[in-house]
Amino acid sequence: MPDNSADYEDEEGLISDFDDVDGHAARIWNLLVLINPGDEETALRQFDDWRETMAEEADDPESERWFEVLAEAIDWTSGFHVAADDVEALVTALDELAGRWNLRIDWGGDLDDEDFADAVDVPTLMGVAYDGLREHGYSLWTWNTGGDGHAGWVALSRDDEAMLALCSLLGVEVRPASDPF
Known part of the structure; x- marks a missing residue:
């Protein structure tokens, strides 16, 4: 240890x-x-x-x-947990996580734009972040909160198999954020 x-x-x-x-x-x-x-x-x-x-x-x-x-x-350092409908908190959390590696996620619009903000939800934006991070060799993972919220973390894409195996051993249900719970 x-x-x-x-x-x-x-x-x-x-x-x-x-x-x-x-x-x-x-x-x-x-x-x-x-x-x-x-x-x-x-x-x-x-x-x-x-x-x-x-x-x-x-x-x-x-x-x-x-x-x-x-x-x-x-939480808020290596992972995130947001309410099911809190788009702003998700964007803030994932921008913070991506910033650890000097990455910026292209969300496809601005949350200050009412039309854009009304057209997106947390699962959609998790998929956008997943795709954006994969381009840089990272994977966004989501884990089953057992409730209405969404939670997850980021790891290197090369460690995808290790992540799945380790989480299975721990009894934590995870999946890529492109397919959130």
Whole structure:
């Protein structure tokens, strides 16, 4: 884990030997590495926040709240969670996430234009962002919130298979944002 990650990381910083470390925490670390490409410092800070909160709340790191705590640790830095109809919050959040890599998403219009704003919704704009980020080697992912909102994160497109496999192991239902929940 971050304390001794050199013992477990491969060349991409992912922990691959789950026999020697807590498997659940190692998977959380791997997810944070995927959604913070090139920014291990942020991944480490989020991992520490997650571990600290989980330690305060329960002795079981696989408690029901582990994903909610993780979502709180990454929100507005490496992930987003917006209301189902909050187009402005989505655009702001995704512009912020894309800005981490000096990318700009072409939304196809201006939200200040009433006609444009009335013609788009959150799922449509997630698809626009997905396409725009893919052009630069990134994938926008969405995860099932179990409610009316939309949430997700960005990772390198080359890690798409790893993202699907890791989220499957964690029991988190994700899909590309071109097909949001």
